Amino acid sequence: MTPSATYRLQLQPDFPFAAAEKAVPYLAALGVSHLHLSPVLEAVPGSRHGYDVVDHSRVRAELGGEDGLRSLASAAREHGLGLVLDIVPNHMAAAPRHNRQLWEVLREGPSSPYARWFDIDWAAGGDKVLLPVLAGPLGQELDALAVDGDVLRYKDLEFPLRAGTAELPLPRLLDAQHYRLGWWRLARTELNYRRFFTVSELIGVRVEHPEVFDATHGKVLELLSDGVLDGLRIDHPDGLAAPAAYLERLNEATGGRWTVVEKILTGDESLPVEWAVAGTTGYDALHRIDGLFTDPSGAAELLGRYREFAGPPGDRGGYWKATVRRAAYRVATHELAAETAWLTRLAAGICGRDPALRDHAPWALRTAVRELLVRIPVYRPYVTAGEPPTRIAEATLTDEAVREAKSVFSVPEEAAAVDVVRDLALGRLGDGEEQTAFCARFAQTASALHAKSVEDTAFYRYVPLISATEVGGDPGRPAVSPEEFHAFAARIARDWPATGTVLTTHDTKRSADVRARIAVLSQCPQRWAALMTELTAATPVGAPDPQLAWAAWQSAYGCAELPADELAGRLEPALLKAVREAGLFTSWTEPDPAYERAVSDFVAAGPGSASGPARQLVTEFADALAPHVRAQVLGAALVQLTMPGVPDLYQGTESEYLALVDPDNRRPFRRPEVPDEKQALTAAALGLRRELPEAFGESGTYAPLETRGPAAPHAVAFCRSGEVVTAVTRLSLRLAEEGGWRDTVVDLPCPGPWRDVLSASPGREFAGGTVAARELFAERPVALLRRVGRDA
Numbered sequence: 001m002t003p004s005a006t007y008r009l010q011l012q013p014d015f016p017f018a019a020a021e022k023a024v025p026y027l028a029a030l031g032v033s034h035l036h037l038s039p040v041l042e043a044v045p046g047s048r049h050g051y052d053v054v055d056h057s058r059v060r061a062e063l064g065g066e067d068g069l070r071s072l073a074s075a076a077r078e079h080g081l082g083l084v085l086d087i088v089p090n091h092m093a094a095a096p097r098h099n100r101q102l103w104e105v106l107r108e109g110p111s112s113p114y115a116r117w118f119d120i121d122w123a124a125g126g127d128k129v130l131l132p133v134l135a136g137p138l139g140q141e142l143d144a145l146a147v148d149g150d151v152l153r154y155k156d157l158e159f160p161l162r163a164g165t166a167e168l169p170l171p172r173l174l175d176a177q178h179y180r181l182g183w184w185r186l187a188r189t190e191l192n193y194r195r196f197f198t199v200s201e202l203i204g205v206r207v208e209h210p211e212v213f214d215a216t217h218g219k220v221l222e223l224l225s226d227g228v229l230d231g232l233r234i235d236h237p238d239g240l241a242a243p244a245a246y247l248e249r250l251n252e253a254t255g256g257r258w259t260v261v262e263k264i265l266t267g268d269e270s271l272p273v274e275w276a277v278a279g280t281t282g283y284d285a286l287h288r289i290d291g292l293f294t295d296p297s298g299a300a301e302l303l304g305r306y307r308e309f310a311g312p313p314g315d316r317g318g319y320w321k322a323t324v325r326r327a328a329y330r331v332a333t334h335e336l337a338a339e340t341a342w343l344t345r346l347a348a349g350i351c352g353r354d355p356a357l358r359d360h361a362p363w364a365l366r367t368a369v370r371e372l373l374v375r376i377p378v379y380r381p382y383v384t385a386g387e388p389p390t391r392i393a394e395a396t397l398t399d400e401a402v403r404e405a406k407s408v409f410s411v412p413e414e415a416a417a418v419d420v421v422r423d424l425a426l427g428r429l430g431d432g433e434e435q436t437a438f439c440a441r442f443a444q445t446a447s448a449l450h451a452k453s454v455e456d457t458a459f460y461r462y463v464p465l466i467s468a469t470e471v472g473g474d475p476g477r478p479a480v481s482p483e484e485f486h487a488f489a490a491r492i493a494r495d496w497p498a499t500g501t502v503l504t505t506h507d508t509k510r511s512a513d514v515r516a517r518i519a520v521l522s523q524c525p526q527r528w529a530a531l532m533t534e535l536t537a538a539t540p541v542g543a544p545d546p547q548l549a550w551a552a553w554q555s556a557y558g559c560a561e562l563p564a565d566e567l568a569g570r571l572e573p574a575l576l577k578a579v580r581e582a583g584l585f586t587s588w589t590e591p592d593p594a595y596e597r598a599v600s601d602f603v604a605a606g607p608g609s610a611s612g613p614a615r616q617l618v619t620e621f622a623d624a625l626a627p628h629v630r631a632q633v634l635g636a637a638l639v640q641l642t643m644p645g646v647p648d649l650y651q652g653t654e655s656e657y658l659a660l661v662d663p664d665n666r667r668p669f670r671r672p673e674v675p676d677e678k679q680a681l682t683a684a685a686l687g688l689r690r691e692l693p694e695a696f697g698e699s700g701t702y703a704p705l706e707t708r709g710p711a712a713p714h715a716v717a718f719c720r721s722g723e724v725v726t727a728v729t730r731l732s733l734r735l736a737e738e739g740g741w742r743d744t745v746v747d748l749p750c751p752g753p754w755r756d757v758l759s760a761s762p763g764r765e766f767a768g769g770t771v772a773a774r775e776l777f778a779e780r781p782v783a784l785l786r787r788v789g790r791d792a
Contacts (some may be wrong), residue, residue: 013046032649192538305526
């Protein structure tokens with residue numbers, strides 16, 4: 001059954017199944033149809049997210065085990081709710097003590113029956129798996145290693161010993177293992193297993209093998225068969241060797257249950273039509289909704305103001321495409337150096353066995369791999385070695401990209417390596433084992449590179465308007481016109497009517513309400529620039545660099561309604577994460593303690609201060625913009641809840657929800673204590689979705705409604721299946737400055753009349769046809785209308 005709306009609960013030891021069960025009556029009353037659970041299979045002890053799975057055959061004991069999950073499902077069914085589960089096919093935790101399959105591989109080596117589970121390049125490691133777990137070089141850590149029976153211990157870590165090696169002297173014992181313990185820094189250049197992005201603690205799983213698929217999905221399929229689960233969310237499909245084949249196999253195994261994928265679409269990229277899924281998890285919708293409430297001219301002016309304030313050129317100069325390209329080069333040559341080396345080895349091996357390709361030097365192939373990877377505009381191409389690449393796949397490696405990649409070579413004949421690498425990446429050079437491996441690995445590396453260079457680097461370097469630096473977004477073009485939004489929504493209704501839509505997730509860098517507040521700045525760039533000047537003068541401790549100051553004060557403004565005693569404690573970790581991810585002055589692997597202390601001191605004295613003149617300036621500024629923030633928050637929420645697709649609400653977001661990047665946004669769920677206007681709107685919209693499934697379901701229609709008059713661009717309205725009308729105010733600050741609605745009208749469908757379900761006045765109705773915008777939005781900046789005569 002396709003959900004009408006889902007509600008994401010972030011399970012963790014502090015919020016197990018029993019706690020979720022207590023929330024069921026409230027969530028059922030709210031109006032969702034399904035609870036959306038974070039991963040529930042056995043994970044590393046203490047994990048707060050569950051993506052570090054160690055055992056696919058068991059439900060996590062720390063959450064209450066399988067009995068607890070089944071009890072939650074039973075309680076949910078009693079209240080008319082189903083369960084949707086987030087699953088992790090791409091990787092497991094590289095924690096041998098807890099991961100039995102990995103333990104056996106490390107003990108038995110390539111001959112282990114579990115060796116096919118993991119994506120390991122045994123040849124590159126001399127038949128050993130590099131485990132980059134040591135705090136320093138091996139020679140400095142020998143005294144910390146100890147043999148205990150058939151186990152090798154290092155601090156709190158345990159590793160299996162190969163049979164018959166326990167009595168060997170330590171140096172010989174280490175050499176005799178099927179693994180090599182190494183300094184953690186070696187992961188960057190010498191790692192020989194596929195990981196999740198750059199996280200060496202997560203090892204890639206080869207679900208393309210049927211036996212691995214069966215073993216890693218057996219428990220989930222059992223829970224689906226037993227009616228405990230109703231649908232699935234698939235984490236990181238871009239990490240898989242063959243996403244389309246995996247999803248087809250999964251669809252057959254589940255009997256076609258509702259399934260969405262966490263696929264990040266870039267620009268106008270579309271979800272591959274051959275994927276056997278209902279759609280994405282909704283980041284493409286998030287981008288369009290956020291963009292609808294961002295002013296294009298103001299965003300451009302804000303960029304200019306940022307350049308004046310931040311000053312320096314380069315990554316802080318405000319040029320989005322250049323920022324992304326520089327970040328991509330850094331990630332390809334540093335964080336993903338091991339992955340590019342792996343591709344180079346594969347390409348060199350293929351060329352070495354083909355006389356026509358034999359003289360392409362490894363350095364030329366390595367350069368070609370790097371130069372093409374950094375030029376892929378999307379997360380990855382979808383191709384199968386030996387099969388003709390689709391037009392969409394070829395568009396990911398264009399002739400222009402090839403020309404640019406060749407331009408870095410000084411000798412044209414050596415530049416021909418670029419053609420070889422592109423043909424390998426597009427599967428044009430045969431379907432042998434190595435060609436297939438290169439084709440898959442290139443795509444997997446491309447997705448990791450794009451994610452790390454865009455989401456985790458460029459988004460933290462490019463900060464003119466930080467509400468636009470969100471997963472799936474385009475900070476270089478943050479605004480979306482009403483026409484563009486309507487076209488997107490109509491395409492969803494036509495092609496992917498059961499896709500997911502989101503505004504906040506466990507991975508968003510800022511919650512929707514924080515982003516909505518910050519997006520208002522695109523309507524008043526001059527006022528923001530003036531405030532920055534005042535704040536700089538009013539803060540006793542200066543920021544270590546102007547880019548940080550700009551982003552920190554936007555974050556503080558976005559969270560201005562947080563209790564004063566909470567602000568610093570939640571803002572400082574988020575900003576420290578931001579500067580480490582940006583990698584301009586400090587990083588996770590090469591931290592600069594002095595710079596980071598300066599960040600902490602600045603936050604305490606300025607953006608995170610609970611009192612003082614700077615705090616007062618931010619509070620007054622936020623108070624002045626509060627009516628326009630309200631319009632943004634309510635407008636975005638209502639659009640998401642009523643547009644085509646299945647809305648997913650993140651825990652707590654039915655009311656005002658202010659959160660920054662994880663772990664701040666992964667705190668245990670708490671029911672909102674005080675009902676607010678947003679909660680009432682959410683309940684009303686969800687109620688209509690539940691009462692009128694045909695209007696919002698897969699057979700429902702979407703029709704933009706015309707707005708006419710001097711303020712027409714400030715009203716966005718659409719009708720669902722002739723039964724429900726959504727109307728929202730767009731860019732209300734600009735609207736007020738331009739003189740208000742004046743003679744602007746919205747054309748409602750006929751026949752009517754239409755009742756405003758958000759109004760406290762039961763008689764607030766509108767006849768079909770033309771209605772004045774000032775009347776439609778007289779009570780609030782949004783309206784949700786239901787055609788009279790369709791009451792349940």
